[in-house]
Every structure is written in C-alpha cells, then in structure tokens.
Amino acid sequence: MPSRVDGRPDPEELLRRVQADERRESRGRLKIFLGYASRVGKSFRMYDEGRRRKQRGQDVLVGAVQSKITPDIQEILASLETVPTISTRHAGRDYELMDLTALFRRHPEVCLVDGLAYDNPPGSRNPQRWQDVRELLDRGIGILTAVNVQHIREQQDKVERITGKRSPYSVPEEFLREAEEIEIVDAPPEALMDRLPDGSMPDSRRLAELRELALLLAADVVERQLQDYLDSHGVAAVWSAQERILVCLTPKSNATAMLRSGQRNAARFHGALLVAYVQQDNLGPKDREQLESHLALARELGAEVHCLRNSDFVQAILDFAREQRVTQLFVGHSFRDRGLLWRGPIDRLIDAAENFDVRLFPHPGEP
Amino acid sequence: MSHKGKLKIYLGYAAGVGKTFRMLEEAVAMRQKGVDIVIAYFEPHGRKETIAKTEGLESIPRRSLTYAGTAFEEMDTDAVLHRKPAVALVDEFAHTNVPGSKRLKRWQDVHVLVEAGIDVWTTMNVQHLESLNDQVWHSTGVRVRETVPDWVVDEADEVVLVDLTPRALRNRLERGVVYPSEKAQRALDNFFTEGNLTALRELAMRHTAHEVEERLEADPSPVGMRPPDGRKERLLICLTGSPSSAVLIRRGKRVADYLQADCLAIHVSSSPRGREDVERHMSFARNLRIATHVLEGSDVARTIAEFARAQGVTQIFMGRSLPRQWWRRFSETIVQQVVRQSRDMQVTVVAERRR
Numbered sequence: 001m002p003s004r005v006d007g008r009p010d011p012e013e014l015l016r017r018v019q020a021d022e023r024r025e026s027r028g029r030l031k032i033f034l035g036y037a038s039r040v041g042k043s044f045r046m047y048d049e050g051r052r053r054k055q056r057g058q059d060v061l062v063g064a065v066q067s068k069i070t071p072d073i074q075e076i077l078a079s080l081e082t083v084p085t086i087s088t089r090h091a092g093r094d095y096e097l098m099d100l101t102a103l104f105r106r107h108p109e110v111c112l113v114d115g116l117a118y119d120n121p122p123g124s125r126n127p128q129r130w131q132d133v134r135e136l137l138d139r140g141i142g143i144l145t146a147v148n149v150q151h152i153r154e155q156q157d158k159v160e161r162i163t164g165k166r167s168p169y170s171v172p173e174e175f176l177r178e179a180e181e182i183e184i185v186d187a188p189p190e191a192l193m194d195r196l197p198d199g200s201m202p203d204s205r206r207l208a209e210l211r212e213l214a215l216l217l218a219a220d221v222v223e224r225q226l227q228d229y230l231d232s233h234g235v236a237a238v239w240s241a242q243e244r245i246l247v248c249l250t251p252k253s254n255a256t257a258m259l260r261s262g263q264r265n266a267a268r269f270h271g272a273l274l275v276a277y278v279q280q281d282n283l284g285p286k287d288r289e290q291l292e293s294h295l296a297l298a299r300e301l302g303a304e305v306h307c308l309r310n311s312d313f314v315q316a317i318l319d320f321a322r323e324q325r326v327t328q329l330f331v332g333h334s335f336r337d338r339g340l341l342w343r344g345p346i347d348r349l350i351d352a353a354e355n356f357d358v359r360l361f362p363h364p365g366e367p
Numbered sequence: 368m369s370h371k372g373k374l375k376i377y378l379g380y381a382a383g384v385g386k387t388f389r390m391l392e393e394a395v396a397m398r399q400k401g402v403d404i405v406i407a408y409f410e411p412h413g414r415k416e417t418i419a420k421t422e423g424l425e426s427i428p429r430r431s432l433t434y435a436g437t438a439f440e441e442m443d444t445d446a447v448l449h450r451k452p453a454v455a456l457v458d459e460f461a462h463t464n465v466p467g468s469k470r471l472k473r474w475q476d477v478h479v480l481v482e483a484g485i486d487v488w489t490t491m492n493v494q495h496l497e498s499l500n501d502q503v504w505h506s507t508g509v510r511v512r513e514t515v516p517d518w519v520v521d522e523a524d525e526v527v528l529v530d531l532t533p534r535a536l537r538n539r540l541e542r543g544v545v546y547p548s549e550k551a552q553r554a555l556d557n558f559f560t561e562g563n564l565t566a567l568r569e570l571a572m573r574h575t576a577h578e579v580e581e582r583l584e585a586d587p588s589p590v591g592m593r594p595p596d597g598r599k600e601r602l603l604i605c606l607t608g609s610p611s612s613a614v615l616i617r618r619g620k621r622v623a624d625y626l627q628a629d630c631l632a633i634h635v636s637s638s639p640r641g642r643e644d645v646e647r648h649m650s651f652a653r654n655l656r657i658a659t660h661v662l663e664g665s666d667v668a669r670t671i672a673e674f675a676r677a678q679g680v681t682q683i684f685m686g687r688s689l690p691r692q693w694w695r696r697f698s699e700t701i702v703q704q705v706v707r708q709s710r711d712m713q714v715t716v717v718a719e720r721r722r
Contacts, residue, residue, distance in 0.1 A: 031532070181535070184572065186528040188375075208583050215528065215576035222569040229562055241502070241569035243625075261713065268625045270576065328715075333706055350687060350702070353718040355505065357618065357684075360706050360714045 017228070028142040030133075031181040032116075035148055036214035037207055039192050042146035042185045043114050047076040050112045050144055054080065061108035063136070064098050064129065066115050080112070088121050095121040098132050103141070110142040117151035117169035130171045134178075146185075147171055149214040162209045176221055184218040186211070216270050240325040243271030246356075247298070248317055250277065251287035252363045253332035255294035261359075262330055263301050274324060276306040278316045314348045326356045333360040372481040373524040376460065377490045380571040381564060382412075383545035384531040386490040387458055391420035394456055394488065398424060407455040407480070407487075408442035408473075414544060424456075432467055439465040444476045447485070454486040461495035461513045474515050493571040496520060497655060498621040501614050501720045506566040509558060517624060518656045521581060528575040533564035577625070584627070600628030603680040604657065605671055605705075607634065608644030611686050615717045616652050619684040622715075631678060633660045635670045668704030675709055682713045 031049075035042035043066060054060040062082040069077070083103055085096040097120050103111060113136075118129040126132050133143055150159050153170040160166045176182060189207035223242055247262040249255055259275070266273035275298040277291060298305050310316035321329055333346050350358050379386040387410070398404050406426040411418050427450055430443035441464055447455055457480070462473040470476050477487050494503040497514040504510045520526065531539075540551045540559055604619040606612045616632065623630035632652045634645050649659045664670030675683055688700035699707070706714045 181532040183532050183535075184528060184530045186530060186575065188525045188527055190525070205583065208579055212576045212579040212583070215572050215579065218530075219569050219572035219576065222565060222572060226562070226565040226569060229565060233562070241506075241566055241573055265622075265626070268627075270573070347700070347703075350716050350718075353687075353716070355720050356718060358716045358718070360702075360716070362706060362710050 017231070026138075026140055028137045028140050029181070030137055030143045030179040031145070031183070032176060032179045033144070033146040033183050033185050034176070034214060034218055035146070035185040036210040037150075037189075037192055038148065040185050040187050042148070044070070044073055044076075045183070045185050046112060046114065046144050046146045047073050047080070050080060050110065051076050053110055059109035061103070061106060061111050063103055063111040064096065064113045064115055064118075067096070081108075090121040093121075095119070097121060097124055098129060100125060100132055100135065103136060104139060107139070108141060110144060111136055113143060113145040116145045116147040117167070117171050119169055128169075128171075130175050134175070147176075149210060149217060152176060152217065155213060155217060158213055159210065162206055162213070173217075176217075177224060179221075182218060182221050184214060186215070219270075240327060243269035243328065244274065244324060244326045245269075245271060245328045245330065246274045246276060246317075246321055246324065246326040247303070247330040248276055248278075248332070249291065249294045249298070250332055251283065251290040251294075252334065253294060254361050254364045255297055258330045258332070258361050259294075259298055259301055259303070261361075262303075265328065271327075273301070273303045274306065274326070275303040276308050276317070276320055278308045278310065278313050314345050314352065317349060318352055321356055322354075328357050328359060329353070330359045330361060332363050334363045370484055372484050372486040374477065374481050374522070375486070375488045375525040375527065376520060376523045377488070377529050378526050378571060378575060379490070379492050379529045379531075380494070380567040381492060381536060381559065383536055383539050384529055386492075386529045388417050388420060389527075389529050390456060390458075390488050390490055391417065391424070394424060394454070395420060397454065402454060403452045404454040404456070405447075405450065405452040407444075407447045408457045408459070410458045412545075413547070416544070425452075427455075432465060434465045434467055441465060441468055442473065442476055444469070444479055447480055448483055451483070452485060454488060455480055457487055457489045460489040460491040461515045463513050472515075474519050478519075491515060491520075492567075493574050494567060496574065498617050498624070499570060499574070501617055502570070503567070505720045507558065507563045516655050517620070520578070521624075523578075526575055526578040528571060530568070530572075533561050533568060536564060537561070600626045600682065601678065601680045602626070602628045602630050602682045602684060603671075603675050603678070604630065604632040604652070605635070605683065605685045606632050606645060606648050606652070606659075607686060608642075608648070609686060610644075611719050612648045613651065614719055615684060615686050616648065616655065616657070618717045620652075620655050620657060622682075622684070628682070630657045631660065631680070632657045633662055633671065633674055635662050635664050635667045637663075637665050637667060668701050668708055671705055672708035675712060680712055682715060683709060684715050684717055687716055687718065 033042040033046045050060045050062070060080060062077065062080050064085050065077065083099050083106060086099055088095045088097060096118065098113070113129070113133055116130050116133065120127055120129060120132070126135070133145060137143055149155055150167050151169055151171050152173050154173040156166055156170060189204045189211065192207060193204060245262050245266050247258050262273050277295065283291065295305055306320065308316040308320050310319070331346060331349065346360065377386040377390050394404050404424065406421060406424050408429065409421060409426065427443060427446050429440040431438055431440050442457060457473065457477055460474050460477065464471060464473060477489060480487050493499060494511045495513060495515050496517055498517045500511060500514060537555060537559060539545050540555050543551055545551060546554055602619055602623040604616055606615070620630055632649070634649065652659050662670050662674060671683065683705060685702055685705065688702050702714070702716055
C-alpha cells in the first residue's frame with residue numbers, strides 16, 4: 001500500500017467524509033447500544049433512554065420489540081407509544097417485520113428498534129431489519145437500537161472460535177461505524193450467570209472472552225470517531241489510546257526478530273503493527289533482495305507495509321511516526337554508521353523522538 | 368481469621384458518566400434481596416437523581432477532622448469495620464485523605480476493609496490509573512494528581528465499565544445535572560471537550576478489555592504470545608535521578624504488565640550525587656510493585672549489562688542519554704554501550720512525552 005507522508009488524509013478518505021457529512025445533514029441520528037451477550041441489559045438501557053427522552057419532550061416511538069420481554073422493560077413499554085410489528089410465517093419460520101409504512105407516516109423524532117440483527121421474511125422490502133433502520137434514518141428519523149457482538153458480521157469468525165456457534169443473523173460492522181453514538185453495556189459475567197432463567201450455567205470464560213471482544217470493538221469504533229473529530233477540527237493528533245508499533249526495515253535489519261517482537265507486542269496490546277522502509281535508489285542487487293524478503297515476511301505476518309520517500313532517512317521516519325501516531329518504534333542499529341564528530345542516524349532519531357519509544361535491534365553479524 | 372472480601376470497581380472516564388448511580392442502583396437491588404449492604408462513603412456532588420438512589424440504604428456517618436483550620440470529612444474506616452456489613456459502598460477510590468488521617472489514600476482504607484472480609488464496591492475514573500498518567504496528560508493537558516497504582520486495580524475481583532457517550536455526557540453538563548451551571552460551562556470549555564472525552568473513553572474501554580483479559584489469563588499464555596525462545600519476559604528499568612525517570616517507570620511497568628513480564632528497576636551509582644532524587648524514584652517504583660536494586664559501579668553500562676544477564680532480563684528500558692559536549696562525541700553514549708554489551712536483549716529508549 002502506498003503511503004502519504006504529507007500528513008493529509010487521502011482523497012478517497014476525504015470523499016468518504018464529505019459524503020458522510022452530506023448524509024448526516026438530513027439523516028436521523030443513530031445510537032447503538034452494544035453488548036456482549038443477551039441479558040447484559042442492552043435493551044433495558046435503550047428503553048430507559050427512550051423513556052427519559054420522552055420525559056424531556058421528544059417524540060419517541062417504539063418500532064420493534066423482542067419476543068421475550070422482562071418485567072422492567074414491560075413497565076417502560078407501557079409508557080411509550082408502539083407501532084406493532086407485522087407477524088408472518090414463511091416456510092415454517094416466524095418473522096416479525098417492522099411496519100415501515102406506518103412508521104414513515106407517523107414519522108417520530110426518535111424510533112426504538114430492538115433486535116437489530118433480525119431477518120425479514122423473503123419478499124420484504126429489505127432482507128434485514130438493519131436495512132429498514134437505514135431507511136428510517138434516511139428519512140430523518142432518529143434511531144435507538146441494540147445489538148450483540150455475536151451479530152456483527154466481521155466479528156463472527158472470532159465469536160465462533162469462542163463459542164463454537166455462529167448466529168445466522170448479522171449486521172455489517174460498517175453500519176456500526178455509521179452511528180453517531182455507540183454505547184457499550186458492560187457487566188461482569190457473574191451477573192449474567194445469576195440471571196439465567198433455566199438454572200443452567202453458561203461458561204464464564206467464554207462470556208469473558210466475548211466481553212473482551214465487545215470492548216475492543218467499541219474501542220476501535222471510538223478510535224475512528226476520535227480521528228474523525230480531530231480531522232474535522234483541524235487538530236493534528238499526536239496521541240493514540242491504542243499502542244501503535246512501527247517496525248522500520250532496512251536491508252541489513254534483523255527483520256525476523258524485529259517483526260516477531262513487533263507482532264507479539266501488537267497482539268498483547270491489541271494495537272496496530274505498521275512496517276515501513278525508506279526508499280533508496282542506490283541499493284545493490286543483494287540489498288534489494290534482502291529488503292524484498294524482509295517485506296515479504298512482514299506481509300506474511302499481516303502488517304501494513306509503507307514505502308517512505310524522503311532523501312533524509314531520519315526525517316522520513318519521524319514524519320511518518322508522527323502522522324501515524326506511533327507509540328513504539330523498532331529500528332535496526334549498527335555500530336558502524338556512527339560518524340566521528342557527526343551523530344549517526346539512530347542517535348539523531350533517538351534525540352528527535354517525541355512521544356514514542358525507540359527499541360533498538362542490533363544488525364545481525366556485527367561484532 | 369475471616370476470608371478476604373471481594374473488590375468491585377465501577378470504572379468510568381469522567382465525572383458524570385454515572386458510576387455512582389449505577390453502583391447505587393445495583394446496591395438497592397441487592398438490598399431488596401436481603402444482602403446487608405451499607406454506604407461507607409458517598410459523595411453526593413449535589414446530584415439529585417443520584418442522591419435519590421441512596422434512599423433506603425444505611426449510611427455510616429463520616430469522620431470529621433480539622434486540618435489547617437478547615438473541617439474535612441473522611442470515611443470512618445473503623446466504624447465500617449465495627450459495623451462489618453457484607454458489602455460496603457465506597458465512592459471515589461482514588462481520593463487522597465486529608466493529612467492526619469490514618470492512611471494516605473482511600474484505596475488503602477478500602478484494602479483494610481477487604482482484608483477484614485468485607486466486600487467493597489467502589490468508583491474511579493480511568494485517568495486515575497498510575498500507568499496512564501503521562502498519556503492522559505498528553506491527550507488532555509491535565510496532570511492527574513490523585514492516582515491509584517495499577518496493581519490495586521488488577522487485584523480487584525471485578526472491573527465494570529460504566530459507559531456513556533461524550534455527547535450524552537455533555538448534554539448532562541448542559542442541563543446542569545453534573546455541576547452547577549457556571550462550573551458546568553467552564554468544564555465544557557476546558558476538560559469536557561468532545562476530543563478529550565472521546566480519548567479518555569477509548570482508554571477506559573481498552574483498559575477494561577485489558578482487565579478482562581488479565582483475569583482470563585490465569586492460564587498460561589498461548590505459545591505465540593511468548594518470546595520465540597519460550598523464556599518468560601523480564602523487563603529491567605534503568606533509573607537515574609532525572610525527572611524523566613518517572614515517565615520511564617510508568618512506561619516500563621505498563622509494557623511489562625501487558626507482556627505479563629516481571630519488572631525490575633536498578634540504579635547504578637558512580638557517585639552519591641543526586642541520591643535523594645534517585646531514592647524518590649525508587650520508592651515510586653516500589654509502590655508500583657517493581658523490585659528495585661542499587662548497584663555501585665564506575666562503568667555504568669557494563670554494570671547494567673552484567674546485572675541484566677545475571678537476572679535473565681529480556682528487555683532493558685532506559686531514558687535518553689544527556690547531550691554530550693562536542694569533545695566527548697567520539698565516545699559512545701551509555702545507551703550505545705548498553706546496546707553493544709547486551710546483544711541478547713532488546714534495549715528500548717523511552718522519550719519524554721510532550722504536548
């Protein structure tokens with residue numbers, strides 16, 4: 001992937017933002033409550049917020065409820081207006097379809113939609129409920145909705161590795177990112193275990209793993225929101241809540257050690273692993289070959305590889321590290337490239353380093 | 368001897384996200400189930416909805432004490448011990464007690480309660496974590512003074528994230544729910560900006576995920592997470608008397624925690640100069656549960672390298688070497704010497720965090 005070192009967002013990213021802004025102008029606001037298991041209390045939080053908004057004078061309507069309703073939710077529902085879903089049966093399966101026509105006509109300020117991941121019956125206007133929600137948003141209706149991490153499409157492989165099960169329903173992660181607000185509903189797994197009605201005990205380890213998954217997903221969404229906020233306010237972020245590790249490779253680098261260590265650190269921190277090299281025109285064939293094999297290894301490990309174009313090696317790395325909000329920089333170190341009165345590039349890098357750590361890896365085969 | 372109580376922390380990212388409210392809400396539900404649950408310390412902040420939640424819960428009166436001519440109120444830890452409830456609610460875990468109190472910090476009082484077999488539920492914000500101090504300062508410009516060492520939070524039985532979107536929090540401030548209106552406006556303009564809140568919130572989410580993972584990994588970590596040769600990581604922090612050593616300690620400890628590595632700190636002294644500053648850093652390190660050593664040696668790099676090798680260290684964390692006069696630039700810096708003499712270890716140079 002080519003990189004930009006001029007600090008400006010690339011044109012496609014800009015276009016995406018402009019389009020998102022345009023949509024947002026007339027679009028309703030989307031707020032999603034994200035949980036890691038059923039019974040964690042997402043729906044309750046959603047209805048509770050609906051109730052409070054109504055008390056503050058907003059026009060609140062319920063567009064879809066789940067089939068199982070707890071008494072505390074029942075109590076809130078009694079105080080809210082509901083447009084009932086249409087029950088249908090198709091090929092031996094029951095469906096609850098949101099009554100879009102009625103909702104469009106009624107056009108509330110805020111519509112509550114539970115069970116975001118549900119499928120609609122074949123032949124409906126949209127195959128899935130989240131697509132119905134998008135239409136409501138497009139017509140300027142605000143949405144409060146609730147979803148489980150198990151139902152986020154891009155997370156389903158991970159969920160399946162944890163639980164051994166895969167939900168047939170899904171919502172794309174992209175839809176999560178369209179939300180103006182996402183709130184995570186957290187609770188310790190023990191609290192859920194108390195609440196199981198049939199007396200069976202869910203696996204607390206699995207629940208904890210799902211919980212971590214949901215928290216990290218929410219953190220990623222928030223990271224993106226932070227980036228958007230900073231960009232739209234013209235603030236250059238020099239800071240990241242996430243650890244971001246940049247491995248700088250040259251032909252002489254001990255690439256295997258650097259990449260493996262980078263990968264391990266990125267995994268432990270749930271951070272990002274970036275790899276960069278500074279373009280050099282005068283590389284001999286042997287060095288070129290070395291570098292190519294390092295980069296191949298980096299790609300194999302799943303790292304983003306960036307080529308930096310700047311005749312000043314140190315400046316290229318510093319600029320890129322700042323742009324990418326790097327927190328740890330891994331560089332190779334040679335004892336040969338020190339000048340007499342001049343400082344070597346690594347010394348200059350260390351001196352100029354701001355806001356990131358520099359980890360040094362001696363080149364292999366030097367005394 | 369009674370068994371230890373359990374510690375549960377409601378973690379938020381700013382005042383007003385609803386930590387105390389959520390804690391009280393769950394306490395009321397427990398009380399209804401017949402659990403003996405009392406309020407040991409509650410900070411009302413004049414928030415009506417929260418105060419309403421304390422109704423029906425027993426409160427243990429606070430202890431008043433006078434310091435510098437002003438009356439202060441603190442949790443009456445002895446009274447709580449005497450009352451010995453099943454669960455005690457203690458607001459504001461990171462609070463520093465007024466001088467003259469038995470213990471310096473409220474988290475230390477909480478420890479006493481937990482040791483006595485009382486379950487404690489408490490509240491804190493992510494910016495009070497010691498290891499995040501520099502990062503929080505860096506992103507928000509606020510240097511948080513009341514901190515809690517990470518191990519105290521790591522040892523809690525449960526950490527629950529109390530989340531609220533920054534927009535909802537700012538709405539609450541605008542409605543005057545969190546602070547009186549004049550203070551609220553100042554807060555909105557300064558600390559409670561959307562950028563600050565979003566950054567802190569992400570930190571809170573990532574930290575809660577980390578706490579969840581820590582508790583999962585009572586099991587040995589998967590093979591891929593270990594260094595290639597299968598050794599457990601051991602991280603050595605090289606302290607000096609320089610003020611930047613505080614950043615170095617926090618950063619090194621944070622990396623060690625995430626790598627589940629042991630963490631050691633040394634100072635190599637060639638002269639007794641600046642011993643007081645070094646001792647301050649050493650005691651700071653010990654508070655974070657880092658084992659500290661002071662070694663004598665005229666060849667600093669060599670002493671570090673030999674100690675590291677003898678201790679099975681895999682990573683060395685150092686501060687930047689001081690700038691040298693031009694005539695000394697022929698010689699290597701300490702960092703360079705350590706790198707050369709510790710080729711079997713990784714050397715990391717920690718830069719100061721700036722704004």
